[in-house]
Amino acid sequence: xxxxxxxxxxxxxxxxxxxxCSGGTSPSPxxxxxxxxxxxxxxxxxxxxxxxxPSLADIGFDGPYLSAVYDALIALDADxxxxxxxxxxxxxxxxxxxxxxxxxxxxxxxxxxxxxADAVVKSLEYLKAGPRSGEAYLNVASFEKVDDDTISIxxxxxxxxxxxxxxxxxxxxxxxxSIEAGTLGKEPxxxxxxxxxxxxxxxxxxxxxxxxxxxxxxxTYPFSELSIFPITDATARHNAMLSGQINVxxxxxxxxxxxxxxxxxxxxxxxxWAGLVITDHTGAKSEPLGKLExxxxxxxxxxxxxxxxxxxxxxxxxxxxxxxxxxxxxDPALNETYAYNMDKAKELLADAGxxxxxxxxxxxxPIFEMWKPSAEQALKELGVTVTWDNMQMPDYQLNAxxxxxxxxxxxxxxxxVATVARQVTSVQWFNPEPDYAKNDVxxxxxxxxxxxxxxxxxxxxxxxxxxxVDQAWWSVWYQANNTYYMATGxxxxxxxxxxxxxxxxxxxx
Amino acid sequence: xxxxxxxxxxxxxxxxxxxxxGTFFLAHLAISDPTASLLGTTASPAxxxxxxxxxxxxxxxxxxxxxxxxxxxxxxxxxxxxxxxPVSEQLAVKVPVTLSVVTFATLITAVIGVAFxxxxxxxxxxxxxxxxxxxxxxxxxxxxFWVSLVLVMWLAVQLKWFPAVGYVPPTQSVDGWLRSITLxxxxxxxxxxxxxxxxxxxxxxxxxxxxxVRTLRSRGLSSARVNLHILRNASPAALTVIALMFVGLLSxxxxxxxxxxxxxxxxxxxxSSQNGDIPMLLGITVISIVFVVLINLLLDxxxxxxxxxxxxx
Numbered sequence: 079x080x081x082x083x084x085x086x087x088x089x090x091x092x093x094x095x096x097x098x099c100s101g102g103t104s105p106s107p108x109x110x111x112x113x114x115x116x117x118x119x120x121x122x123x124x125x126x127x128x129x130x131x132p133s134l135a136d137i138g139f140d141g142p143y144l145s146a147v148y149d150a151l152i153a154l155d156a157d158x159x160x161x162x163x164x165x166x167x168x169x170x171x172x173x174x175x176x177x178x179x180x181x182x183x184x185x186x187x188x189x190x191x192x193x194x195a196d197a198v199v200k201s202l203e204y205l206k207a208g209p210r211s212g213e214a215y216l217n218v219a220s221f222e223k224v225d226d227d228t229i230s231i232x233x234x235x236x237x238x239x240x241x242x243x244x245x246x247x248x249x250x251x252x253x254x255x256s257i258e259a260g261t262l263g264k265e266p267x268x269x270x271x272x273x274x275x276x277x278x279x280x281x282x283x284x285x286x287x288x289x290x291x292x293x294x295x296x297x298t299y300p301f302s303e304l305s306i307f308p309i310t311d312a313t314a315r316h317n318a319m320l321s322g323q324i325n326v327x328x329x330x331x332x333x334x335x336x337x338x339x340x341x342x343x344x345x346x347x348x349x350x351w352a353g354l355v356i357t358d359h360t361g362a363k364s365e366p367l368g369k370l371e372x373x374x375x376x377x378x379x380x381x382x383x384x385x386x387x388x389x390x391x392x393x394x395x396x397x398x399x400x401x402x403x404x405x406x407x408x409d410p411a412l413n414e415t416y417a418y419n420m421d422k423a424k425e426l427l428a429d430a431g432x433x434x435x436x437x438x439x440x441x442x443x444p445i446f447e448m449w450k451p452s453a454e455q456a457l458k459e460l461g462v463t464v465t466w467d468n469m470q471m472p473d474y475q476l477n478a479x480x481x482x483x484x485x486x487x488x489x490x491x492x493x494x495v496a497t498v499a500r501q502v503t504s505v506q507w508f509n510p511e512p513d514y515a516k517n518d519v520x521x522x523x524x525x526x527x528x529x530x531x532x533x534x535x536x537x538x539x540x541x542x543x544x545x546x547v548d549q550a551w552w553s554v555w556y557q558a559n560n561t562y563y564m565a566t567g568x569x570x571x572x573x574x575x576x577x578x579x580x581x582x583x584x585x586x587x
Numbered sequence: 588x589x590x591x592x593x594x595x596x597x598x599x600x601x602x603x604x605x606x607x608x609g610t611f612f613l614a615h616l617a618i619s620d621p622t623a624s625l626l627g628t629t630a631s632p633a634x635x636x637x638x639x640x641x642x643x644x645x646x647x648x649x650x651x652x653x654x655x656x657x658x659x660x661x662x663x664x665x666x667x668x669x670x671x672x673p674v675s676e677q678l679a680v681k682v683p684v685t686l687s688v689v690t691f692a693t694l695i696t697a698v699i700g701v702a703f704x705x706x707x708x709x710x711x712x713x714x715x716x717x718x719x720x721x722x723x724x725x726x727x728x729x730x731x732f733w734v735s736l737v738l739v740m741w742l743a744v745q746l747k748w749f750p751a752v753g754y755v756p757p758t759q760s761v762d763g764w765l766r767s768i769t770l771x772x773x774x775x776x777x778x779x780x781x782x783x784x785x786x787x788x789x790x791x792x793x794x795x796x797x798x799x800v801r802t803l804r805s806r807g808l809s810s811a812r813v814n815l816h817i818l819r820n821a822s823p824a825a826l827t828v829i830a831l832m833f834v835g836l837l838s839x840x841x842x843x844x845x846x847x848x849x850x851x852x853x854x855x856x857x858x859s860s861q862n863g864d865i866p867m868l869l870g871i872t873v874i875s876i877v878f879v880v881l882i883n884l885l886l887d888x889x890x891x892x893x894x895x896x897x898x899x900x
Contacts, residue, residue, distance in 0.1 A: 126850075126858070129670040209638045210626060216633075263672055281680050282850025283754045307753065309848040310857075313736065314752050318848070320744045321751040471861070475623040505631055507623055 115567030115586030119301035122315040122327035123578055126282050126308035130266035130274070132250035133208025138489070138577040139328075141247055142306055145580035146287050148250035148268030149185060151198065152241055153582060156571050157405065158492025160241040163295075164193060164251055164269075174236035181227045184294050185269045187253040193269050195223040201251045202231070214243035236528070238535075242493040246575055271299035271581065282308065300586050325565035328578055331393040334561065342563045347572035348394060348403045349560040350489045352385070352449060354553035355508050357482055360516050364438055364482035371430035373550035376483075377416035378423035379460040385452045386556035394558040398547055400490065400501045402574045403557050407494050407539050412547050423460055435461020438483060442466040443474035446485045452555075453485055479510035490557070492574035494539045498527055502546070519545050595887050599880030603873065607659070610872045611652055614865045620644070621863025625668055642668050655869065664870040669862050674870035677855070682874060684754050684851035688768045688843065689836040692775035697829055700780045704787025704825060705818060711792050723781040731839070735774040735846045742770060752848035771847045775839060779832040786828050790821035823890055830886040834879050 127143040128136045135144055153163040165179040185193035199221045206215035217237040222230045231240070253267035261267075266274055272287035279285045287304040307323070309315040312330035319327050320340070329337065329344075337344055354376060361368020383396035398416050401407040427435065442450060450466070457464055469477060478484045486508055491497045500506060502514050503524060514520045523545050526538040546552075560577060562570045564584075571583040618624075622635040622644070639645050643654070658665060664674035707716040743751040749770050755763030794800065794817045803813050841853035848854075852871060859867040 129672075131671075134670060209634065209641060212637070213631065213634060216631070263670060278759070280754060280756060280759075280850065281677075282854065283684075283848070307848070308850075309752055310854070311845045311848065314739075314846055314848045317736075317739045317744055317751040318753075321739075321747060323751055323753065470617070471624065473618075476620050507632075510632075 115300075115569075116325060116565065117301060118303040118305070119326065119568070119581075119584060120324040121304075121306045121578075121584075122309045122318050122324035123306055124308075124310065124315075124328040127285070128210075129263050131208075131262035132248075132252060133205050133211045134263070135210060135247070135250075137247040137575070141576050141578050141580040142584075143285065144247065144250055144266075145270065145582065146272040146304060146306070147266045147270045147274055148252065149193070149270050150245065150247070150580075151179065151181075151202075151249035151251055152245040153580070154242070154245035154492070154573065154575075156492075156573055156583065158242060158245075158494075158496070158573070158575060160245045163245075164198070168241070175233045177231045177233070177241070178224065179229050179231070181229065182294065183227050187267055187269045188273045188290065189253050189255060189267050191253060191255065193251060195226055195229050197254050198229050198251055199223050200254045200257060202229075202249070204252065204257050205248060205250075211248050214240060214246075214248035238495040238528075239493070239499050242491070242496045246491075247580070271295065272304050298582050301584075304581075319563060319565070326568055326570060326584060327563050329561040329563040331391045331559065331561045333563070334393075337563045342565055343569060345562045345564070345570045345572050346393065346559040347574060348490065348557040349572075349574060349577060350487050351397075351400055351554050351557045352390070352487045353380070353382075353485075353555040354453070354483055355478075355486045355488070356550075356552055357479060357484075357508070357510060359513050359549075359551065362513075364436075366430065366432055366436045366438075367482050369430045370549060371426040372432065372436075373553070374416065375423040375426040375430070375460060376462075376553040377550045378419045378426065379456045380452070380553060380555050381418035381456075382555040384418075385449070386558075388452065389448050390556060390558050393561060394556045396556045398554045399543060399557075400488075400546070400552065400554060401494065401497055401539075401543050402490050402492060405492065405494065405574070406536060407497070407543050409540070409543065412544060415547050416550070420456075420459055427461060432461070435463065437463040437465070439465045439467055439481060440484050441474055441478045441481055442468050442485075443471045445471050445474070446487070449485050475507050479507055487558070489577070490574055494536065495527070496575075498524065498539060498542065502542075502551070503528075517549060519549055520551070591891060592884070592888065595884045599884060602880060603876045606876050607656075607869065607873055608652075610869055611655060611865075612648075614868055615648055615651075618863040618865060621668065621865060624861065624863040638668075655866070659869075659873065664873065665866040667859075667864055667867045669859070669864045669867070674866050677867070678852075678870050678874055681850060681852050681855045683756065684849055685837065685840050685844070685853060687754075687757075687764065688771045688775065688849065688851065689833060689840060691768050691772035692779070692836055693829060693833045695772055695776040696779035696783055696832060699776075700783025700829075701787060701818075701825060703780070703784035705791060705814070707784065708788040708791025708821070709795065709814065709817075711788070716788075719784065723785065726777050727781045729777065731774055731778065732842055732846060734777055735770070735843060738770045738774060739846070754849045754851070767847075767849075771840075771843045771849060774843050774846075775836050779829070779836075782832065783825050783828050787821060787825040790824045791817055794821045819893060823893060826886060826889060826893075830882050833882055837875060837878060 121142055123139055123142060125139040128134060128140050130147070132144055132148060150163045151165045152160050155161050164182055164185055166182050168177055168179040170177050181193070181195055181198055187193060202221040205211040206218055217233050217235050217240065219232040219234045222232060224230050250268060252262055256262045256265070256267040265276065271290055271293050273290060275286045275288050285306045289302055293299065307318065309318060315327045316330065316333050318324045334344065356367055356373060358364055358367050366372040377398060382398070386392060386394050386396050395403040397403055397408070397413045399408050399412060427433070454464065488508060491500055503512050505512060514524050523538065523542040527535060527542055530538050560572055562572060564570050567586055569585050569587050571579065573579045573583055622638045626634055626638055643651060655665065662675065666673055667677060703719050707719050710716060739751050743749045749766050753767055755767045757764040800813060800817060803816060837852070840851060841857060844851045844853035845857070855867065856871050859871065
C-alpha cells in the first residue's frame with residue numbers, strides 16, 4: 079500500500095512544481111511549567127464543532143474547541159471532581175437548595191468587557207434555556223447576583239450532579255453582548271485562553287486561534303499557537319499526523335503499533351461500556367427478565383474478554399460494572415462474579431423455569447452490527463431465541479427503549495454520583511422507565527446515595543455498585559478505551575465523560 | 588435553439604420540484620423523530636420535546652412542508668437543526684469545496700482522457716494503443732479509496748508535497764488551494780480517464796473510416812486539421828461520459844472527502860444523515876439537483892451546437 083507511485087500522479091505533481099508543506103514544529107522550551115514541547119498544538123479531532131454557541135454545543139468532542147474560546151465557571155479534575163476555574167470557590171447550603179459561587183475579578187472577555195456577576199448570571203440563564211446545555215440545570219429555580227463577584231444558584235431540589243455537569247462543559251461563560259446579539263454561533267466571544275481567528279479558519283476543515291495576551295491562567299495553556307482540525311476518518315487523521323499536519327489526535331487503536339514505532343506518546347482510558355441494556359427488571363415487558371436468575375444467566379453466558387478481543391481490538395477492560403475502571407467505585411474483584419460459564423448460565427435459566435430458553439425481540443442497527451455475531455452465538459447457545467428488528471440509528475435510539483433488552487454502547491461518566499443518576503435513576507433513552515424503586519435490594523441503596531454526603535455517600539455508591547452487579551442489572555461485557563496519540567513533547571490526560579478532553583488536559587512534556 | 592433551451596429548463600424545474608417533494612416526505616418518513624440523534628445519547632425526553640417544539644416538529648407534516656416549500660421558493664432553506672445556522676450559508680461554504688475537486692477532476696479527466704483517446708484512436712493497434720489499454724484495465728480495476736490512500740502515503744506523508752488532509756479556499760491562497768484539491772481530484776479522475784479515452788478511441792476509429800475523412804485528406808488538408816474534424820465528430824460520446832462523470836462525482840465525492848477530510852457536500856451529507864438534520868439534507872438535495880440539471884442542460888446545448896439534428900429531438 080505504501081509503494082505504488084503512479085506515473086500519472088507523479089506527472090501532475092511534477093508539473094505543479096510544489097514545495098514542501100509540512101506543518102510540523104520543532105520542540106522548543108516553553109515558559110511556565112519548565113516542561114519542553116512544541117509551541118504549536120495542532121489537534122486532529124474526531125468531529126467538527128457542533129456550534130460555537132455553548133448552549134447548542136455537545137460535550138463529547140466539542141471540548142477542545144469551546145475550551146479554547148470560553149472560560150468555564152467550573153472545571154473538572156481528571157477524575158471528574160469539580161475544581162475552580164472562573165468560580166474560585168463555592169459553598170453548598172446546608173439544605174442543599176442553593177450554591178453560592180465566588181467569581182474571579184481579573185477575567186476579561188475578548189471584546190474588552192469584564193467578566194462579572196451580571197455576565198455570569200446572564201450566561202447561566204442562557205445555558206439553562208439552551209436545548210443541549212439545559213441538561214445541567216433541570217433543577218435550577220434561578221440564578222441570582224449576590225454582589226459584583228458572587229452569584230447564587232437556587233435549586234428546586236437537591237442536585238448532586240450539577241457541579242459535575244457544569245465542569246463537564248456546561249458552564250462556559252459568554253459575552254452578554256454576544257448573547258443579546260445572537261452572534262455566538264459565528265463569532266464566539268468568551269474570556270478563554272485563545273480567540274478564534276475567523277480570517278484564517280476554514281469552517282469544517284481547520285480552526286486557528288490566537289493566544290489571549292495576559293490570560294489569568296496562562297500556565298495551564300502553554301501553547302503559543304493552536305489549531306484544531308476536525309477529521310472524521312481515522313486513517314485520514316493518522317496520515318495527517320504522519321505528515322506532520324497535526325501533533326495530537328483522537329486515535330484508532332488499530333494504529334497503536336505504528337504509533338509506538340513513530341515514538342509518539344500514547345494515552346488510553348475507558349470511555350464507555352458495551353453489553354446488553356436491560357430496561358425491564360420487573361418482567362413487565364418480558365417475563366423472564368424479571369427473574370434474577372435469568373439476568374444472571376445472561377451475564378454468565380457472555381465471555382466479555384473474548385468479545386473485547388474480537389470486537390474492541392482488546393482496547394479496554396473486561397468487566398461487568400458500569401462504574402469506570404480505575405475509578406473510586408469500580409472494584410476489580412467484582413469482575414469475577416460472572417466469569418464466563420455457559421453451563422452455569424443454562425443451570426440458572428432452568429432454575430428460573432426456562433429449561434428450554436425463551437424467545438425475545440431485540441432491535442438492531444448498523445452501528446451495533448459488530449456485536450451481533452457474539453450476542454447471537456451466546457444467546458443461541460443459552461437457548462434464547464432472538465428476533466432481530468432492523469432499523470437505522472436515529473430510529474434505534476427512538477425505538478430501543480420499547481424493547482426489554484438491547485445491545486448498546488453507552489458513554490460513562492467520571493463522576494460517581496452522575497453515574498448513578500445517568501445509568502440507574504434518571505430517564506434516558508436507554509432507561510425510559512427507571513424501575514430501580516421496584517427492586518427491594520437496589521431501592522434502599524439508591525436512597526442512601528441520594529441522602530448521604532461525602533465519604534458516606536461514596537461508601538453507599540460502592541455498596542450500590544456491588545448490588546447492581548449481584549442483581550445483574552445489565553449484562554456488561556467490557557469497558558472500551560479511548561486512545562490518543564501525541565507527538566514527542568506533548569502529553570494528554572484522558573477524562574472519562576469527555577470523548578476528547580478540554581485543552582487544560584493537554585500539556586507540554 | 589431558444590425553444591430547445593426553454594424545454595430543457597422547464598423539464599429541469601419539474602425534476603427539481605418533484606425530487607424536492609419526494610425527498611421531504613421520504614426524509615420525514617425515514618427519520619420519524621430526529622431529536623434523539625440531534626441531542627445525543629444523554630438527552631432527556633423533556634429536552635427532546637423542547638427541541639421538537641423549537642424546530643417545529645410538533646406541527647402537522649403538511650404544514651411543515653408548505654412552510655419549507657414557500658421559504659425554499661425564496662431561496663431560504665431554513666436553519667440547520669444541528670447548529671441553527673442558515674442552511675444556505677453553510678451550503679455556500681461547502682459547495683465550492685466539492686465543486687473545486689469535482690471540476691478539477693473533470694478537467695484532468697477531459698484533458699488526459701481526450702489526449703489518450705485521440706492518440707490511440709488515430710493509431711489503433713500500435714504499441715502505445717496496446718500499452719494504454721493495458722494500463723486502462725489496471726486503473727479501472729483499482730478501487731478509488733485504495734488509490735487515494737496510496738497517493739496520500741506517497742505524495743503527502745513521505746514526500747510532503749501535498750497536505751494529507753484539509754482544504755484551502757482560493758481566496759486565501761491559490762497555491763494552497765491547488766495543493767489541497769490535487770490528490771482528491773486525481774483519485775476521482777482515474778476511473779473517468781479510462782472511460783473517456785475508451786469512448787473517444789472507438790468513436791475516432793469509426794470516424795476515421797468515414798468517406799468524408801478520406802475526401803478531406805485527398806484534398807490535401809493537413810493532418811492536424813483533419814484530426815480536428817474527426818475530434819468534433821467523435822466528441823459527443825466522450826462529452827456525454829464527461830458530463831455523466833461530473834454528476835457521478837458529486838456523489839462519489841463522499842468517500843474522497845472523507846479520506847482527505849475535505850469540508851464539502853459529501854461530508855455534510857454524511858453528517859446530516861447521521862444527525863437527522865432534515866433541512867440540511869433538503870438543501871443539499873436541491874443544490875445537487877440544480878447541478879444535475881445545469882450539467883445536462885450544458886451537455887444538451889453543446890451537443891446541439893456540434894450536431895444540429897439533436898435540437899429537434
